[in-house]
Amino acid sequence: MLNKTIAIIGAGNMGTSLIRGILNAQLTSAKKIYASGTRMEKLEKLKTEFGVHITTNNKDAAKRVDIVVLCVKAAVIRKVLEEMHDVLHKDQFIISIAAGVTTESMEKIVGKNIPIVRSMPNIASTVGLGSTAISFGKYVHEKQHDIAIKIFEAVGDVVVVGEQHLDAVTGLSGSGPAYIYMVIEALIDGGVKMGLPRDISTKLAIQTVLGSAKLVKESNVHPAILRDQVTTPGGTTINAIHELESHGLRSMLIDAVATATIRSRELSELINK
Ligand SMILES: NC(=O)c1ccc[n+]([C@@H]2O[C@H](COP(=O)([O-])OP(=O)(O)OC[C@H]3O[C@@H](n4cnc5c(N)ncnc54)[C@H](OP(=O)(O)O)[C@@H]3O)[C@@H](O)[C@H]2O)c1
Known part of the structure; x- marks a missing residue:
């Protein structure tokens, strides 16, 4: 207290x-x-x-x-x-x-x-x-x-x-929830596209993001290793990963954090003038 x-x-x-x-x-x-x-x-x-x-x-x-x-x-x-x-x-x-x-x-x-x-x-x-x-x-x-x-x-x-790192923090975790909401939304639509009822797709997408985050946090294992653990040779996940890589998922997220950080710096300069 x-x-x-x-x-x-x-x-x-x-x-x-x-x-x-x-x-x-x-x-x-x-x-x-x-x-x-x-x-x-x-x-x-x-x-x-x-x-x-x-x-x-x-x-x-x-x-x-x-x-x-x-x-x-x-x-x-x-x-x-x-x-x-x-x-x-x-x-x-x-x-x-x-x-x-x-x-x-x-x-x-x-x-x-x-x-x-x-x-x-x-x-x-x-x-x-x-x-x-x-x-x-x-x-x-x-x-x-x-x-x-x-x-x-x-x-x-x-x-x-x-304090010099707070713009990067803004780009990562300050704005980050919005990126993850987009990921959840897209996963829901993926399920719906493949015929799942929207309520079931929503429940599965949310819990997948929540559970995956909890597992990385609690296991303390690098996310790339966790990803490899669920990637069966010739299976469904590696095919999906190839698709994500060919659309540049990781580069896109890295760029998103970088762009938000730069914008945070610009706004901060204006505010503190
Ligand atoms: N939301 C986020 O995700 C987030 C994340 C990190 C940092 N922040 C920071 O947190 C701060 C607040 O964000 P928020 O999302 O909580 O905004 P918010 O819901 O709009 O809260 C700001 C509050 O300040 C009140 N207010 C406005 N002028 C005031 C004055 N002169 N005196 C006393 N109160 C006044 C507003 O009242 P009225 O509604 O009556 O105008 C409102 O209740 C911002 O500086 C933002 O940068 C937010």
């Missing part, structure tokens, strides 16, 4: 996932969480579901807490930090999940040597299976490293990386 007071500034999709994870992991109690947003009716739902405090006043939330978690879009980070500026102090620390906004930019806006952690989670945090990479600004202490890691471990796996 961290037992800290926490403000979730911008309790949308990701903010709500964090509240759920923090409470499920019993890192702190609902009474110690302040969720802010722009629409009271949306916040009321959070109050009903989780029992957290709610407010449309970011400054009011920030002044009450040990940890301020910024879950708003990058475009409003400056506005939100400027709003809270007067009440922020260096015994607090800030965690940002906003894509592209560097710790240096945020440190400049806040300007009080406040520790800032920058992270890149993904949407699977909603079901507790997120992948989050975090990096630390120059004022973050050792103790705060552990707290930030614990918070994101409440919604999945965590890796610590140098």
